[in-house]
Amino acid sequence: MNQPRGQVRPAPAPHISPSLTHRTTHDAIVIVPGIMGSELYDTTTGKVIWGIADPRWLTHAWLRPKGLAPLHLTDEERTGHYSRVKARRLLQTPVWSPFLRGIEPYTRLVNLAEECAAHRDAVMTFPYDWRLPIAVNARRLAKEARDHLQNWRDHSAQPEARRQALEDRPARLVFLAHSMGGLVTNTALTLGGDKDLVADTRGVLTLGTPFQGSVVAANILNASQGAPLPLPHTRLAAAAATMPAVHELLPRFRCLEDGMDVHRLTPGDVAALGGDKDLFAQAQDFFSTLYAQQLPQQQPVVGVRQDTVQSLTLTDGVVRASEYGFITASDGELSRDPNGTPRRMQVWGDGTVHRSSAAVTTPTIPLAAQHGALANNKKMLPLIEDFLLDHDALIRGPEQGDEGIGLTTPDYVTPESSWECTITGTDEPADVDCRIANIDGSWSSNDFSFDVTGDDRLSANTNVPDAGLYRITARADYGPEVTQLVFAGPSRSSGES
Template sequence: MKHSRGAVRPASAPHTEPSLTPRITHDAIVIVPGIMGSELHDTSTDSVIWGIANPRWLARAWLHGKGLEPLHLTPDERVGDYSRVQPRRLLQTPVWSPFLRGIEPYTRLINLAESTAAHPDAVMPFPYDWRLPVAVNARRLADEARIHLQNWLAHPAQTAARRQAYEDRPARLVFIAHSMGGLVTNAALTLGGDSDLAADTRGILTLGTPFQGSVVAANILNALQGGPLPLPHGRLAAAAATMPAVHELLPRFLCLEDGLDVHRLTASDVDAIGGDKDLFTQALDFYAALDATSLPVQQPVVGVRQDTIQSMTIDQGIVRASEYCFLTHTDGELMREPTGAPRRTPVWGDGTVHRLSAAVSTPTIPVPAQHGALAANKRAMPLIEDFLLDHDALIRGPQQGDDGIGLRVPDFVTPGSAWECVVTGTDDPSAVECGIAAVDGSWSRRQLSLDVIGDDRLSSRVSLPAAGLYRITAKADYGPVVTQIVFAGAEV
């Protein structure tokens, strides 16, 4: 009798994956950048006056002669002739500005939107002249968004994608807005002259929008008289004093500390720190009109864990900014200590906009990131994708935790001089990877040596070899990557 060698297992039955329908949106997408997020072209000289990020252009703009003068509003522009400067496109390369620091390009965001849309034609980047009043850009956005939606509704790809959508309806608008772009978007949907635009909008996602302003704007305007400061800061202050948009970014919350009292900025305060009181008065009138409307439903993404100035004092025309804010009771009264002093509370933010100003509605989604990098942050990308695809989990699910690290670095340094890079949120050097590299890829230090300098703070001394833009990258074992751009340039 032959013995069997044992049972032979039958081969697995062939398995064929069913045909899968990729998740796309059939809605029309509009991407609205923040302040300084659009390339500007001067038609009178046929030259780009903002948006080319290389060391030669940066040095010419910030350190030499009259490099920023083309950004000043002319008398004609002050009375409404905006033909001289035309926005060409969203930023294609990183740029740098005093106080606002590095601003990353919108390439990653545009690519994400195009890959999520039914067709690239469904995506409309909206470059705008960020020097001008928000209301001016809002009217233009309302007009262009309407045309974009009409064109997309007539597009064959919209018709085909609608058949695949889980909700059988015509396409609507979805706005992804960074920084000041959120203010432009809200104004477009409420004051832009198209009464049906809000109803034709499915949603707005904002990234670090300063709904109540930012103390950084006060620092910018004060740079001419708040010295000593590096030359680029004064150049920006001179240009910003002519710009309605910068005055519209001034804080409108309780931020000005005066003994035992805290109040909002007045036109006289703005005049005292180097701003234009008329432009600020016009800004307050604009917000009064905006606040009188019912804002569309939106989802704020807020930057967290970054050291952020949130309040200020004015001492003989000099702004002294602080990294704490003042909270109020539900009746609007200021919270106070038993001594009667106002209660000072740090809430951090994204390095430019503190968290409460960026939270026009709740719930908010916190992302540990610097302001200029929010629209390119890897942690933000899946949030944006979910919003574009209308995943209910984004709104109804649990919020992300606040765990993460922050960066604190100077915005302007001199080549060859040592400066301090501070990582906040941890005091364990072994848990952090922190490096710096030239944006053009010509130089890098993959790992900086970090020393403990206090509770939840690490520090490294850094020296850069030459003028140019450099990107610092920090990553902890337990959180996302945080980046910031530093400009190195020689004073002249």
């Protein structure tokens, strides 16, 4: 409608935005890392023995004969005296390990927790000596979590935080636990000696926790036997054979193929593959006690779309791991075909923990990501924020959470030699953008040559110029970006010193 000539239109009323309250949680947050996720310090030598990302340290640790000697449990530690090694903080930089490949730092996770918390003092990180029995670390976590909650309830910022909260109740605990940290957390809540800790816990979010173990632990212990492997693998096997925690990560599901049968590992099997039968027997007793308890309510995040070993054969002491598992009926019996052969199925996982092992309860949140990067994944962070802020939407998981690509890389390569990684989830090279860079950012390349190797599977060949730690990133138009760490070092076999 036209305005009459000479008439002045009144100015519109100014739009006034109401003040918005920044949403935070008034609960106390505890972050529990996974195996190898804490920096370790030797109090007798005054040196950091795990957690330095300098490639020179990696070369020293993994390639020199005594490079991992400080990580071996001593006879004194085997008898329960644990004062030698202290866990001082969470990883600050990426590290690498054979079989487990890359372990990313928890910086993004800690920053997010502090942003969601009413005060930075409401966030506690729990570094721990991941070599030791889970129960040892769990008892300490139970005590420190209780102290943290009480200190936060007594904090000067708590009254205002509680007034801003959606629920008028005292602050409770929220645990964010990656990998083995989920086992430590569950043990702290059930067997940690504080019978009220579960009632004072609002939630537990687990990221790739191996509730039923991982075949990768068998690969680690077996690396000193069979065909020659690079020195890092044999160094880790020697150290792992002394560690209770590695034996507690061995698979507890039916995984060992034996003719027409599949059974669980026994202490004798573990001894045959290179582990310690007594440590495994103790691990079995521990889990029998743990899973006899009612575990606290929790939300598991499971890695998907990544090639993940799920079963093994053991011949003359040598493990051959396979990327398929076995179907069992509701009564626990194996499902067999008409010929009596056990039915096999590829379940995928996060490259270290297969999906079924990480899914202690349902529903789960699926994410296409590698194990060591689950807590650092950009697609995961909004879901963690929802969990911290107690949004109901979290249990539905991300839209199309099972979609995405997989990335399988060698864990150890030699400089200037061509090597292959595998992309799953597509057979179109144009769908994928791959890049490799050393972790200090001084070199990068997108020079990958692709070949189609099967339905929804590509091989990608590349190389690196020097020894050091490198990160490969693969992206597609759908699903999250997938990353993995690769260590480049000299070509040396287990027979060399």
